[in-house]
Amino acid sequence: MDIFSFVNFFLLPGVVQGSIYALGAIGITLIYAIMRYGHFAHGDLATFGAFTALFVAGLLGLSPYAALPVAVVVAALLAIAIDWLFYAHLRRMPKIITTIASFGVALMLRSVVQIIWGVDTTSYTRGISRPENWFGIRVKPHELVTLLVVIGLVIALHLFLTRNKWGKAMRAMSDNPDLALLSGIDNNKVIAMTWVIAGGLCAASGFFLGLNTELRSLMGWNILLPTFAAAILGGVGRIEGAIVGGLVVGVTEELSVLVIPSEYKMLSSFAILLVVLLLRPTGLFRGKIL
Amino acid sequence: MDWLSFTIYPVYLMIFMCIYGCLAIGLNIQWGYAGLFNAGLAGFFAVGAYTSAILTTSEAAGRLGGFDLPFPFGLAGAMIVSGLIAWPVGKICLRFRSDYLAIVTIGVAEAIRLVAKTEDWLTNSARGITGVPRPLGDLPYAQAQLAYLAIVGLILIVVYLLIERQAHAPWGRMMRAIRDNERAAVAMGKNVPVRRLEAFMLGSALMGLAGGLYVHLARTITPDAIDPMLVTFLVWIMVILGGSGNNRGVLLGAVIVWIIWSASEIVTDQLPAEFALKAKYGRMFLIGLLLQIVLRFRPEGLLPEKLRRAPLSEGALSPTGHGARIQAPHKEI
Numbered sequence: 001m002d003i004f005s006f007v008n009f010f011l012l013p014g015v016v017q018g019s020i021y022a023l024g025a026i027g028i029t030l031i032y033a034i035m036r037y038g039h040f041a042h043g044d045l046a047t048f049g050a051f052t053a054l055f056v057a058g059l060l061g062l063s064p065y066a067a068l069p070v071a072v073v074v075a076a077l078l079a080i081a082i083d084w085l086f087y088a089h090l091r092r093m094p095k096i097i098t099t100i101a102s103f104g105v106a107l108m109l110r111s112v113v114q115i116i117w118g119v120d121t122t123s124y125t126r127g128i129s130r131p132e133n134w135f136g137i138r139v140k141p142h143e144l145v146t147l148l149v150v151i152g153l154v155i156a157l158h159l160f161l162t163r164n165k166w167g168k169a170m171r172a173m174s175d176n177p178d179l180a181l182l183s184g185i186d187n188n189k190v191i192a193m194t195w196v197i198a199g200g201l202c203a204a205s206g207f208f209l210g211l212n213t214e215l216r217s218l219m220g221w222n223i224l225l226p227t228f229a230a231a232i233l234g235g236v237g238r239i240e241g242a243i244v245g246g247l248v249v250g251v252t253e254e255l256s257v258l259v260i261p262s263e264y265k266m267l268s269s270f271a272i273l274l275v276v277l278l279l280r281p282t283g284l285f286r287g288k289i290l
Numbered sequence: 291m292d293w294l295s296f297t298i299y300p301v302y303l304m305i306f307m308c309i310y311g312c313l314a315i316g317l318n319i320q321w322g323y324a325g326l327f328n329a330g331l332a333g334f335f336a337v338g339a340y341t342s343a344i345l346t347t348s349e350a351a352g353r354l355g356g357f358d359l360p361f362p363f364g365l366a367g368a369m370i371v372s373g374l375i376a377w378p379v380g381k382i383c384l385r386f387r388s389d390y391l392a393i394v395t396i397g398v399a400e401a402i403r404l405v406a407k408t409e410d411w412l413t414n415s416a417r418g419i420t421g422v423p424r425p426l427g428d429l430p431y432a433q434a435q436l437a438y439l440a441i442v443g444l445i446l447i448v449v450y451l452l453i454e455r456q457a458h459a460p461w462g463r464m465m466r467a468i469r470d471n472e473r474a475a476v477a478m479g480k481n482v483p484v485r486r487l488e489a490f491m492l493g494s495a496l497m498g499l500a501g502g503l504y505v506h507l508a509r510t511i512t513p514d515a516i517d518p519m520l521v522t523f524l525v526w527i528m529v530i531l532g533g534s535g536n537n538r539g540v541l542l543g544a545v546i547v548w549i550i551w552s553a554s555e556i557v558t559d560q561l562p563a564e565f566a567l568k569a570k571y572g573r574m575f576l577i578g579l580l581l582q583i584v585l586r587f588r589p590e591g592l593l594p595e596k597l598r599r600a601p602l603s604e605g606a607l608s609p610t611g612h613g614a615r616i617q618a619p620h621k622e623i
Binding site: 040274278 | 325327329382383385386387388389390392393394396397400401404407408519523526527530568571572574575577578579581582585586589
């Protein structure tokens with residue numbers, strides 16, 4: 001196998017898939033950092049975002065790319081609503097109770113998608129998109145868009161967290177909630193902000209997953225395991241870790257078919273998760289251990 | 291038409307109720323007594339079903355089998371294999387907070403489903419295993435169902451009595467002590483990781499038993515016969531609604547949830563076909579909503595765990611006392 005086919009058939013699809021995982025893992029890790037529980041409805045929220053974009057694009061006759069911002073806003077609002085309805089009153093309880101509630105929310109979100117859009121596979125665009133050749137490296141247009149948008153979102157998030165007052169408040173609350181509260185940071189606003197970011201990124205990850213593969217009602221549930229593996233591999237609470245973790249998981253998944261039967265491709269993220277928990281539970285970037 | 295035919299549907303319902311009761315007691319040991327979050331119990335259920343099917347069926351070309359063992363050996367095998375699969379999972383995950391266990395058990399269930407789907411030599415992949423024998427299965431249909439209900443009911447009663455006994459023995463008190471105050475239990479010299487692993491394996495073995503009971507009822511098993519999310523979730527809502535930590539409570543939960551689930555199916559089956567399919571998802575939505583309602587208004591469940599309070603000590607008046615707590619581990623930050 002020469003270098004070009006390695007890049008074209010394994011590395012590039014892995015990086016694209018990995019950047020989709022990274023978007024989800026950033027949300028997971030933010031929720032872990034600020035609210036300190038695992039959010040199991042994340043995958044199904046991504047499914048919802050993906051189908052919202054499909055719906056909006058079909059309704060207004062837009063291209064799916066134009067529908068992405070709408071889906072991001074809808075998912076962000078939905079995330080706040082879910083928190084307000086189902087998680088907010090559990091904050092004084094042991095955190096694991098909220099994890100159970102999020103499991104229920106996952107089931108509810110999935111049922112809503114199945115009721116509205118059915119269980120059949122669909123996609124944003126018909127036909128096969130032809131890859132463009134860049135000096136032997138073949139990139140499909142939607143792969144290029146995926147990578148560019150993900151890079152843009154990550155830079156925007158980084159600027160927000162380091163430059164903006166609310167971003168700094170979020171980091172403060174992640175480091176030490178009591179101290180943050182004492183210095184006058186409004187917990188509820190920070191939590192709402194977290195849901196906006198996590199929900200929005202989640203919809204984007206669902207959208208790009210749908211763009212690069214296809215839309216199914218179980219697509220989000222199926223990326224939950226790799227997304228969590230990415231967040232834990234990077235180190236819980238570390239945004240840069242979630243990005244690196246996502247890329248590692250995505251590339252490993254694509255490369256795994258060289259060694260194991262392709263039926264078990266989905267399990268490579270599970271293997272990564274087990275190895276991380278065994279050898280280095282703080283993850284690559286020394287995150288929190290909960 | 292004799293009177294037995296009228297009992298067919300209720301008997302069928304009750305057999306499933308007993309199987310779910312067994313699953314619920316298994317989860318209650320893990321969550322109710324030890325505070326362990328198993329989100330992949332459908333996987334352990336499937337392992338039990340496949341193990342019992344492989345052990346009790348006769349020779350079939352192309353897959354492992356031909357052991358032709360009697361029914362009790364199938365069930366015993368189901369329990370042993372499920373318990374053994376729980377061992378490495380527990381070994382790796384029980385050091386951490388329960389969220390990690392939850393995500394890893396989801397992975398385990400997924401792995402088990404993929405193995406069942408792929409490995410021809412073991413599970414006959416998508417075609418599944420057929421011709422699983424059932425004790426007293428040669429009787430006419432209605433009698434056979436009734437006989438099987440008696441067997442399953444008897445097994446459930448035995449499981450319930452044994453687990454109740456265990457829960458009231460020092461082991462049960464120790465498990466609750468570990469769940470509610472891990473540090474104090476360590477200070478008392480309890481070996482927390484080993485005890486947690488015991489609870490995790492015992493609970494998983496009971497889920498395997500339930501799987502075995504299911505496969506001898508259905509007489510066939512395919513990888514897609516079990517909807518993992520649905521089974522897992524129904525059992526969780528049974529445990530939480532009934533009252534985690536109380537075996538009588540979780541059995542009550544199993545009865546209530548299974549009646550709601552089956553009755554709603556009867557209602558939605560009356561709808562025209564194009565709505566009937568969607569109505570299934572509507573029922574799943576309502577089950578998810580039921581969990582949220584229970585967590586909001588009665589987090590301790592219908593029959594809460596009975597906790598003996600210390601007679602008039604500081605602890606009895608503390609805000610973390612009975613009213614504020616829920617049967618769950620207090621081990622987060």
